[in-house]
Amino acid sequence: MKKHNHLFITLLLSCISVAVIAQDAKNDLSLTLSYFNNNNQVQYLVAHAKSKIDGRFQMIPGINVSFFITNDSSGNLLGKSVTNDKGEAFLLIPPTAKEQWNKSAKQTFVVVSQASKLYDETKASSDITKAKVKIDTTDDRKITATVLELKDTAWVPAKGVDLKIAIKRLDGDLNVNETQTFTTDSTGSITAEFKRDSIPGDINGNITLIAKVEDNDTYGNLSTEKIVPWGSKFQYVSNFDERTLFARRGKFPIWLGVIAYSIIIVVWGILISLIFDIVKIKKLGQEV
């Protein structure tokens, strides 16, 4: 009996300890940090939070994150943000960080997620070298893009950087020719030929060219744009108020009108002639 009691207590304790461990178990949170510099203007940082749930990675919304420059000491705090439904948190690098930013040609950014019931505190960092992209065009529709990096205080060409030259469209970018990616030469430049002659532009035929460096280990994400009049002019043709089956009253399709009115005229013509027949019968009756 005593032996059974021991066994029962051991099992009970095991169950309790498993339950406690289960309660304390937290998922691993994976944080990544990306640096963006669009059009050499205001730079911003994007943190991605994801975790493996049910055997697959899922974006985690609602994670409080803090962004830092250089290191995660409180004095270097750039700002705080919360991840959205896509697990992304954004932060524009504030003007207050200018002094720290100007100190060096290379910078380190750190993102730290706040510990919660589900996730432990997690850190991620990104080291970047300050760089910029320039884009230029010629009259014979050639595009030249140059990547420059900051060395001490001077901008020097960056060699061997993968670069995309594309046309900016609503749902994504369209390559200017069959080449997907270009690599900069010793002058930090690439040249691409524009081969999308019939692409629709705006009302003046303007299209936006974009040169971008994506997820580069050294420079982060860089892009620059230029508007050129190389597209075909967009002619806006309004189909509002045309004759359709779904148009307003009076704007019915001609074929419908012809068919419907023909039927009405023929049928009612017959009926009216039959009314005259009654009148004829009446007259014949009065003559008798």
Added chain:
Amino acid sequence: MENSAKQKITEDLLPQKFGKQGKIWVAFLLILCIIGFIAYCRQLSKGLIVTSMRDYVSWGIYISNFVFFVAISLVGSLITAVLRLTNVEWSTPLTRIAEIISVAAITFAAIIIVVDMGRPDRFYNLFIHGRLQSPIIWDVIVITTYFFISILLLYFPLLPDLQILLRFKEKTGNGLNKLYKFLGSFWKNTPAQIKISNKAISILCITIIPIAFAIHTVTSWLFATTYRPGWDSTNFGAYFISGAFLVGAGGVVVAMYVFRKHYKLEKYITEDHFDKMGKVLVMLALLYLYFNINEFLVPAFKMKKSEKEHLIGLFTGEFAVVFWFAITTAMILPILILILKKGRKPFPAFIAGTLVVIGSWVKRYLIVTPTLLHPFLPMQDVPNEYRHYFPSWEEWAIAIGSLAGALLIITLFARIFPIIPIHETITETEEHEKA
């Protein structure tokens, strides 16, 4: 043919005054109409909120009733036009019954549409601002046309009978005699008049067939041009027309039995008529059953997600009892009864006809309501009453009142005019004797 024989036919077929049963029947119908009218007055003063129609079920029992009336009105074209054009002589005693059913039904189809409107005072806007592209406008045009043709088709064959009726002033009374004079005193049975009248009847018989097809096809398009589970079908026009012929023929068989029994017309509406109409009814029931199988089996085989809930609701769910009741009473039982020779005797045929009419009314309800309760987007955050539909007492009263109104028109017509054409019966008898 001897004059005494003609006299006998005429006397047999003259309209008869209401007996005790007839008066009770008229009073009963009048009471139902008055209750319906009171309910409609309540609806007019309080608005459509007195009905059970809400955001989802915006077409309830009124539109079901409308479709039923339109369907039964099709019988005019079947019995009068199709059978007349194909020289089916046995149909003569049934033509006027069919025509008056048509007129009564199409009249109340038009009325019930106005009843369904929340603001009937704005009805005229349908004509002023109607869009030619809308099947609703086509329905308005085609119903008006069909009503007009039905009235003419009732009137032209009535002219020779009016002349006969004028000779029986003592029997018919002064009031009715004035009416007969107004309607047909000019008919002198001259060859020229007969020629014009026969030509007019032939033209009407030809015209009414496409219009009859159009009226029910357009009514089906009110549903089929809407993208909804249960209505999204290319089969709908033919499905509606076959159903309309069935209910119309069923209605004629019921009316044949009632008039035969009440006015003692056994010599004119014979067992042979029931036998033939029974065969017609079986054929139409089989045809409608075929269309029903098409209409339900094909989507059920695919069971698309959007259709699934609606179909399961009909087969085994909320509407299963009503659905199988409609299929059984409108098609299966009438086929089983009428396929046997004994089943085509007057009384069993009357039972089969009644089943067809009742089942067909329920079938129209099933065409309208379950679809509206199964929209593509799920019903969310709505009161529970929006999720189900059961007509309020006002809706029942108005619907029953309208059915009573249609029966009242038929009853009063039979009181005023001969329900079996006298002149045609005499002419045909003479022709038979000559032959």
